[in-house]
Amino acid sequence: MSQEVEFFFDFGSPYTYLAVTQLGRLTEKTGAEIKWKPFLLGAVFKGSGNQSPAAVRPKIMHLMVDLQRWVKLYGVSFKMPSAFPINTITALRMALAAAEKDSVARFSGRVFRAYWEENTDISKDEILVGLAADEGLDGEALLARTKDQEIKDQLKANTDDAIKRGAFGAPTFFVGKEMFWGNDRLTMLERHLLGK
Amino acid sequence: MSQEVEFFFDFGSPYTYLAVTQLGRLTEKTGAEIKWKPFLLGAVFKGSGNQSPAAVRPKIMHLMVDLQRWVKLYGVSFKMPSAFPINTITALRMALAAAEKDSVARFSGRVFRAYWEENTDISKDEILVGLAADEGLDGEALLARTKDQEIKDQLKANTDDAIKRGAFGAPTFFVGKEMFWGNDRLTMLERHLLGK
Numbered sequence: 001m002s003q004e005v006e007f008f009f010d011f012g013s014p015y016t017y018l019a020v021t022q023l024g025r026l027t028e029k030t031g032a033e034i035k036w037k038p039f040l041l042g043a044v045f046k047g048s049g050n051q052s053p054a055a056v057r058p059k060i061m062h063l064m065v066d067l068q069r070w071v072k073l074y075g076v077s078f079k080m081p082s083a084f085p086i087n088t089i090t091a092l093r094m095a096l097a098a099a100e101k102d103s104v105a106r107f108s109g110r111v112f113r114a115y116w117e118e119n120t121d122i123s124k125d126e127i128l129v130g131l132a133a134d135e136g137l138d139g140e141a142l143l144a145r146t147k148d149q150e151i152k153d154q155l156k157a158n159t160d161d162a163i164k165r166g167a168f169g170a171p172t173f174f175v176g177k178e179m180f181w182g183n184d185r186l187t188m189l190e191r192h193l194l195g196k
Numbered sequence: 197m198s199q200e201v202e203f204f205f206d207f208g209s210p211y212t213y214l215a216v217t218q219l220g221r222l223t224e225k226t227g228a229e230i231k232w233k234p235f236l237l238g239a240v241f242k243g244s245g246n247q248s249p250a251a252v253r254p255k256i257m258h259l260m261v262d263l264q265r266w267v268k269l270y271g272v273s274f275k276m277p278s279a280f281p282i283n284t285i286t287a288l289r290m291a292l293a294a295a296e297k298d299s300v301a302r303f304s305g306r307v308f309r310a311y312w313e314e315n316t317d318i319s320k321d322e323i324l325v326g327l328a329a330d331e332g333l334d335g336e337a338l339l340a341r342t343k344d345q346e347i348k349d350q351l352k353a354n355t356d357d358a359i360k361r362g363a364f365g366a367p368t369f370f371v372g373k374e375m376f377w378g379n380d381r382l383t384m385l386e387r388h389l390l391g392k
Binding site: 048049050051056057058059061062065066069073163166167168178179181184185188191 | 244245246247252253254255257258261262265269359362363364374375377380381384387
């Protein structure tokens with residue numbers, strides 16, 4: 001039986017985008033299954049008492065340099081979005097709606113690329129509908145579902161669950177009770193999955 | 197000509213200890229020279245507007261787990277000291293005095309091991325004198341030198357210099373203007389030194 005990796009994400013996190021570009025390699029190497037779990041990173045910072053790295057000026061300056069090093073190492077495309085930070089709540093709710101159609105990875109992967117590679121404003125309903133359509137999904141239906149209390153509650157529940165289990169940033173991965181935080185801990189996660 | 201890596205350190209940082217265990221491998225692989233530069237991490241947090249990870253409860257909880265993963269990966273010895281955090285100012289000043297005798301790496305390496313492997317109270321003068329003696333150094337002379345304004349000023353100057361150049365935590369490495377932060381960026385530093 002393949003191991004399950006819970007992957008808590010918010011589209012607004014650049015290191016989460018970087019991690020997303022490596023998930024295919026991770027699952028190939030380990031046979032693990034990724035369970036995509038949208039959460040609200042802002043609420044995670046607040047709930048855990050942590051602060052966004054963007055709150056500390058020298059940290060954000062260095063983060064920009066560090067991101068480019070990872071982009072080079074991974075050989076991926078990356079463009080700092082003009083709208084940053086951005087409101088991701090509708091996109092995250094649509095990801096939950098997509099999960100009901102077994103399409104959360106496809107939809108979310110598309111949104112990550114749109115924001116972090118194509119400088120797309122992912123706070124806008126019509127943009128999100130179009131991104132869903134790119135993946136052959138009914139974007140209008142997903143958007144409609146974001147108005148339902150059930151989906152709103154799910155996003156809050158994911159966020160609260162992550163905080164309760166020790167999360168304080170993103171990306172956050174869980175394998176059972178074992179937590180891994182950060183794109184830079186993907187190799188640790190991989191080692192764990194391989195029983196090293 | 198070999199490249200110089202400025203290595204800003206404070207004995208009180210566990211991730212800096214971890215990095216220290218890998219410096220031999222780094223210099224072997226890259227031919228770089230490490231210039232050990234003691235600084236006061238507490239002042240760096242304050243001066244940069246950053247906060248110690250120890251200030252955020254879920255972060256410190258996770259840090260303990262993460263440290264053990266690195267200990268396993270590196271195959272090094274590690275024991276969380278009973279006195280933590282600890283006052284490192286005399287030890288750092290002695291490291292500066294040791295630098296005048298071209299012995300900063302030897303003295304500092306011994307202090308890192310004493311604190312992070314042997315649960316030694318490195319805030320105490322007599323302990324520090326003994327650790328210097330372990331390395332064949334005149335500990336009393338190094339300790340006497342810590343009372344001199346010149347050494348006190350040097351520690352402050354190193355700290356201010358690091359903050360001015362963008363440091364906000366430890367360990368911090370510089371190769372010219374390129375900054376690398378964290379034990380977990382040693383591979384990035386290595387790639388940079390190898391021109392990758």
